[in-house]
Amino acid sequence: MRLREIPAYQPTLAVIVLILYLTLLPQPFGEEEIPLFPGADKIAHFMMFGGLTGTFIFDRWRWDRPLNMRGALMTALCCAAFGALVEWLQSAMQLGRTGNDIYDALANTAGAFMAVPICRALHWIDVTIDRGT
Numbered sequence: 136m137r138l139r140e141i142p143a144y145q146p147t148l149a150v151i152v153l154i155l156y157l158t159l160l161p162q163p164f165g166e167e168e169i170p171l172f173p174g175a176d177k178i179a180h181f182m183m184f185g186g187l188t189g190t191f192i193f194d195r196w197r198w199d200r201p202l203n204m205r206g207a208l209m210t211a212l213c214c215a216a217f218g219a220l221v222e223w224l225q226s227a228m229q230l231g232r233t234g235n236d237i238y239d240a241l242a243n244t245a246g247a248f249m250a251v252p253i254c255r256a257l258h259w260i261d262v263t264i265d266r267g268t
Contacts, residue, residue, distance in 0.1 A: 147191045161231035177242040185246030188214045192254040201261040211247040218243025
């Protein structure tokens with residue numbers, strides 16, 4: 136399948152829906168308990184919000200509208216803010232999720248900003264310098 140056949144920003148929207156499903160539902164995997172090691176949820180938060188940032192940057196790149204470094208950093212900041220909102224919603228909804236966990240919020244932020252140099256290395260960020268010449 137060609138990348139252009141996927142509608143613009145649909146992958147980003149799919150990642151947002153997946154994040155909301157995994158973070159806001161009380162038991163997104165059902166009644167089954169999945170044994171995890173300590174800190175596994177922080178790694179999951181890191182990967183989710185890094186994935187969100189990376190997916191948005193990739194969506195821009197695949198439609199020949201790559202972000203510059205400032206735009207990529209602003210994207211990471213917006214994804215980190217979305218992560219903070221999710222943490223607040225977990226607490227406010229009172230559906231059995233802890234919410235307002237500062238370490239989850241830090242993992243969200245770290246993941247969002249770590250995606251920027253990875254996307255830069257993949258050449259999904261426009262780093263050409265236009266000095267008006």
